[in-house]
Amino acid sequence: MTAAPALEVKGLSIKFGDFTAVDDVSFTVERGEIFGFLGANGAGKTTTIRMLCGLLVPTSGSATVGGLDFSDGGKGIKGKVGYMSQKFTLYTDLTVGENLDFAAGLRKLEPAYAMRRRKELFELIAFDSPLSTMVSSLPGGVKQELSLAAAMLHDPEIVFLDEPTAGVSPASRARFWALIRKVTALGKTVIVTTHYMDEAEQCGRIALMRTGKLIALGSPDELKASAFPGPMAELDFNGPAPEGFLESLKKNQGLLELSPQGMRWHAAFRDKAAMDAALSSLPAAAARTLIKPSLEDVFIRLVEGIER
Amino acid sequence: MTGFNLHRAAAVARKEVMHILRDPFTLVLVLGLPVVLVVFFGFAIDFDVKNLALGVYDRDNTRHSRQLVSVFESSGYFLPGAVDSPAAAVRGLDSGRYSAALLVEPGFGREVGGGGRPRVQFIVDGTDNSKAQAVLGYLPGLTGAALRKFGATVPADPVPLKTRFMYNPELNSRWFVIPGLAVIIIGLLSILMTALTVAREWENGSMELLLSTPLRPAEIIAGKIAPYVGLILAGVFFVNLVARFGFGVPFRGSYLLFLGGTVLFALASLSQGIVISVVTRQQQLAMQLSMISGLLPSLLLSGFIFPVESMPAFFRYFTMILSPRWFMEIARGVTIRGAGAADLALPLAALAGLCALLLTAAFKKFKTDLEP
Numbered sequence: 001m002t003a004a005p006a007l008e009v010k011g012l013s014i015k016f017g018d019f020t021a022v023d024d025v026s027f028t029v030e031r032g033e034i035f036g037f038l039g040a041n042g043a044g045k046t047t048t049i050r051m052l053c054g055l056l057v058p059t060s061g062s063a064t065v066g067g068l069d070f071s072d073g074g075k076g077i078k079g080k081v082g083y084m085s086q087k088f089t090l091y092t093d094l095t096v097g098e099n100l101d102f103a104a105g106l107r108k109l110e111p112a113y114a115m116r117r118r119k120e121l122f123e124l125i126a127f128d129s130p131l132s133t134m135v136s137s138l139p140g141g142v143k144q145e146l147s148l149a150a151a152m153l154h155d156p157e158i159v160f161l162d163e164p165t166a167g168v169s170p171a172s173r174a175r176f177w178a179l180i181r182k183v184t185a186l187g188k189t190v191i192v193t194t195h196y197m198d199e200a201e202q203c204g205r206i207a208l209m210r211t212g213k214l215i216a217l218g219s220p221d222e223l224k225a226s227a228f229p230g231p232m233a234e235l236d237f238n239g240p241a242p243e244g245f246l247e248s249l250k251k252n253q254g255l256l257e258l259s260p261q262g263m264r265w266h267a268a269f270r271d272k273a274a275m276d277a278a279l280s281s282l283p284a285a286a287a288r289t290l291i292k293p294s295l296e297d298v299f300i301r302l303v304e305g306i307e308r
Numbered sequence: 309m310t311g312f313n314l315h316r317a318a319a320v321a322r323k324e325v326m327h328i329l330r331d332p333f334t335l336v337l338v339l340g341l342p343v344v345l346v347v348f349f350g351f352a353i354d355f356d357v358k359n360l361a362l363g364v365y366d367r368d369n370t371r372h373s374r375q376l377v378s379v380f381e382s383s384g385y386f387l388p389g390a391v392d393s394p395a396a397a398v399r400g401l402d403s404g405r406y407s408a409a410l411l412v413e414p415g416f417g418r419e420v421g422g423g424g425r426p427r428v429q430f431i432v433d434g435t436d437n438s439k440a441q442a443v444l445g446y447l448p449g450l451t452g453a454a455l456r457k458f459g460a461t462v463p464a465d466p467v468p469l470k471t472r473f474m475y476n477p478e479l480n481s482r483w484f485v486i487p488g489l490a491v492i493i494i495g496l497l498s499i500l501m502t503a504l505t506v507a508r509e510w511e512n513g514s515m516e517l518l519l520s521t522p523l524r525p526a527e528i529i530a531g532k533i534a535p536y537v538g539l540i541l542a543g544v545f546f547v548n549l550v551a552r553f554g555f556g557v558p559f560r561g562s563y564l565l566f567l568g569g570t571v572l573f574a575l576a577s578l579s580q581g582i583v584i585s586v587v588t589r590q591q592q593l594a595m596q597l598s599m600i601s602g603l604l605p606s607l608l609l610s611g612f613i614f615p616v617e618s619m620p621a622f623f624r625y626f627t628m629i630l631s632p633r634w635f636m637e638i639a640r641g642v643t644i645r646g647a648g649a650a651d652l653a654l655p656l657a658a659l660a661g662l663c664a665l666l667l668t669a670a671f672k673k674f675k676t677d678l679e680p
Contacts, residue, residue: 050516053520054520055516055519055520075522078520078521078522079522081520083517084517085513085516085517085520086513087512087513087516088512088513088514088516088517091323091327091514093326093327093330093331094323094326094327098323101319101322102319102322102323104319105315105316105318105319105320105322105323106316106319106320106518106522106523107521107522108313108315108316108522
């Protein structure tokens with residue numbers, strides 16, 4: 001039973017009329033992973049998640065979720081997954097208790113079991129306000145955490161979180177990610193979408209999506225290594241960059257990527273020798289620092305590499 | 309509809325009740341608005357003609373002519389005012405000061421006393437045809453009353469025709485209007501309630517969450533409709549209380565039959581609301597569509613004001629697909645005529661059929677799959 005991977009997706013595609021929202025996506029997610037979907041709005045992250053939750057029927061391809069397929073109309077899968085959608089958190093005109101009772105009712109949970117789960121989850125998210133608190137009076141971050149608790153009330157194996165931290169404060173975002181790690185420590189698999197690079201860094205593996213296609217897949221380090229096999233330097237000209245130098249640098253065969261980062265520039269090279277050769281003519285006033293590429297650099301390289 | 313689970317439907321219904329209880333607006337709308345409207349319209353919509361200004365030119369001025377005028381006055385239909393010439397009476401009609409005029413020429417009293425055929429002239433403003441019709445309807449009764457007062461024998465008609473109005477002997481239009489008005493308000497509110505509550509779930513994204521659980525569409529529909537059936541029944545109860553004790557509208561038929569008809573009508577209207585909300589998926593649009601589809605046909609084509617029988621053939625057939633038209637027959641039949649289930653078999657069957665049709669449509673439209 002536990003031998004089956006959490007997700008096994010093969011050639012998943014969905015079309016809405018002529019528009020292909022998700023195009024031939026295949027990947028596997030192991031149990032206990034934090035698996036992230038990174039991409040811009042409209043890249044197909046949410047649509048992929050919706051298909052895996054049984055909310056959309058794929059045009060082609062197959063998927064198993066928690067070892068089950070969709071041959072029963074997704075009934076079995078719906079019992080194994082918890083889903084937290086992008087827009088909706090909880091009914092704001094109801095109390096915390098009423099929202100959770102409703103979630104329990106939808107899953108036909110025994111009252112005693114639901115109460116026990118509620119206690120466990122309140123402990124997990126460190127929620128200690130009374131059950132009679134109106135959801136509308138809670139801060140955004142707490143609503144988000146409670147929403148996760150509601151999605152996990154039936155103890156799902158796999159939790160889908162669609163942009164769970166959209167619109168909450170940076171401090172709440174950090175808290176929520178600590179919570180996600182706690183959830184995977186319990187043996188759950190978490191599938192999360194985001195367009196925050198710093199959040200993507202915290203995922204075990206990332207699927208990079210662009211216009212419906214999966215363009216890269218791997219751990220943050222793997223993605224960085226494959227996008228930037230050579231070293232990367234941050235160039236600080238301590239003022240405006242000399243045009244002549246940048247022009248000649250761009251023509252250099254050893255250069256992989258040159259992108260502006262505020263006042264500085266990130267330059268990636270094929271290898272160390274190429275870098276030393278290219279930067280030998282660096283103006284004296286400029287400083288160079290060897291840096292590790294960020295996921296943002298990876299994103300720019302992979303996405304723009306396709307656009308070129 | 310395999311796998312319908314009562315527990316899950318009940319969970320949706322419980323949540324819906326919470327929403328209703330938290331939102332006083334809904335409660336006031338369903339429980340208060342019908343009562344308020346029935347009270348307002350009960351006073352304002354009165355097709356009975358009363359206290360009409362009557363210009364009276366009495367050149368005869370005898371005991372008998374004065375008795376005639378007093379018969380008009382004491383009927384309650386007219387407020388007589390004296391004018392000094394027939395021309396003045398006509399001017400009064402022109403200016404709208406009088407709705408009718410009564411002209412008694414000299415010799416009226418003598419004719420009455422002498423057993424001749426006394427004659428008076430009666431002029432009616434025909435601008436408002438329904439008012440004029442009503443006034444003309446009063447005349448035979450009034451002249452008859454006057455003749456009896458004179459002690460004269462009422463001249464025998466060649467064909468003695470005695471008219472008796474059954475069920476509503478005084479032709480009190482409130483008895484007709486109030487049950488009909490209740491039908492329209494209840495229908496409109498039912499459509500609006502489900503249209504808004506389901507559209508709200510689409511709008512705030514919670515429908516997606518509901519569909520990600522094992523919840524079936526049929527359970528959502530049942531859970532959404534059930535609380536509102538209860539609420540609508542409470543609203544109908546209050547309206548009937550007001551109709552009966554506020555306006556003296558009788559309730560002659562079976563409560564159970566009326567309840568059955570109301571439930572069918574509420575189910576049909578609530579289903580219509582669900583169809584609207586699934587199609588629109590936005591509260592604003594759902595509201596507008598509910599208003600148009602819920603108000604116009606029921607106001608104009610249900611027989612509320614204009615009798616279905618006298619409509620052109622196309623509209624007469626068209627009304628058959630409108631649930632308010634059938635419930636209108638049931639509501640008026642049961643309350644005023646005391647009609648039984650056998651008398652109302654056709655409207656009941658038609659209403660049940662429409663109800664089943666709309667419920668099926670709501671279910672079919674309620675797709676499991678979300679479009680982005």
